[in-house]
Amino acid sequence: MNAPLPFSVAPPGSALPALSWVNRFASLGPDFYTRVAPRAVPAPHWVGRNLGLAHDLGLDDEWWAHYDTLQALAGNATLPGVQPLASVYSGHQFGVWAGQLGDGRALLLGERTDAVGLGWEWQLKGSGLTPYSRMGDGRAVLRSSIREYLASEAMHGLGIPTTRALAVVGTPLTVQRETEETGAVVTRVARSFVRFGHFEHFAAREQTELLRRLADYVIEHYYPQAAHAAPPGGNAYAGLLRLVAQRSAELVAQWQAVGFCHGVLNTDNMSILGLTLDYGPFQFMDAFDPAHICNHSDTQGRYAFARQPSVVHWNLFCLGQALLPLIGEQEHALAALEPFRADYPAAYMRLMLAKLGLGRAELDATAARELIDPLLKLMGQDKVDYTVAWRRLSHAVASSTHQPETAAFAPVRDLFIDRPAFDTWLLLFLKHLTHINRAQAAEIMLNANPAVVLRNHLGEEAIRAAQQGDFSVVQGLQDLLAQPFATAADTRSEAGFAPDWASSISISCSS
């Protein structure tokens, strides 16, 4: 770690401009959390700083440059006005009730209001032991922290709801995993970090009044329209369930469309706001494989790529079960969950049609399936790179406005082994394209099919450089992933295929 630090840090002494903090979550009362101070780490240094997010949060360069900022985001000092807490939640892990879990290595610092009046909660992850650490050490390693940092911002760049990442601070502190690694602290930001598991916790303990307090809090601050969304005869809590189901359907449809595998879809990792939450062994797929399992620890493939929509629905049933004492009638909970069966395919179809430059106006559901399913089947069968294929198809449609079709589509065709099958599919696709403006279709496609995603090997390269003290790769990748649809990204090496060694990267729950 002898390389110069990438960011300047002003010396201690001058006062950090005061930020005004609130903590609405804390107003829920002590049954929901324990006050815990972060544990200090030696020699903290910046690994990544998200200047764009900071700007949106009203933080300027001076704030970043301040010594106290680094210390606060390392967990070595507390920002004035902040009273950190670890929240308690429970959950189902791998389909089994796991009982009490909680923020075992995360601390909620508090909430700051942005220029338009929205509250943003800040969390430190990896900041030391809490009463909910169970067998863990309360720490996060540099490797997984860089993955979470980059993935959060990659997801945001793709327009997919997610918790954000403001910074990663590294430390030489030794953290024991399969091997000895060094630690890091990520600062995460979200409107709220409430999980399905928070509801399950109080439901399992039959603490109905606390459950109601939590539901009322979530409705008041995040789902004020809940009462109007209720199924016929249902109350605001049924409406809340309906809205969470809607957002979760939209979220998982976005994951499926972009080829993202979460890896640990336990109910405690499900955000009540429908955000991608808790980046662990996730993967943006290279070769398309519906059965892909990205989590080395998921031996049964419960969280395999193609299972994510039904797992999310299952998780929503856990939430429905937890909310039942408030909803009252089981039929109202079921009525809130049932529309997922239509919401998910509708969202998925809309996104997949956009990937093809088409809309529902051009195709009905059956025609859409007849176009999408065979292409995905062929991609899976021929192990075609998912991101490259869609991006090439987008460019092919653009080129076909001024080039013969055979030449325009050749780069896509080249990706497939079964060329006659691809040709059959292409004929069908071209038939649909005749009804629309091709330049417009290409435009839609180039904004729906990213040139770059955070492939495992890209994260790995950034991690390896950072482990050697070079944080420029993290920064470069973050900048690139912030604009994944930009045509400037097409010429970058990161937009190409994964190298052979990528398939040997093994990612487990250990982080």
Ligand code: AMP
């Ligand atoms: P995860 O699988 O990362 O979603 O974590 C499941 C539970 O384990 C949560 O309660 C985490 O806070 C906790 N946990 C995971 N890793 C650690 C760790 N190193 N130290 C303490 N708690 C942890």
Ligand code: MG
């Ligand atoms: Mg988790």
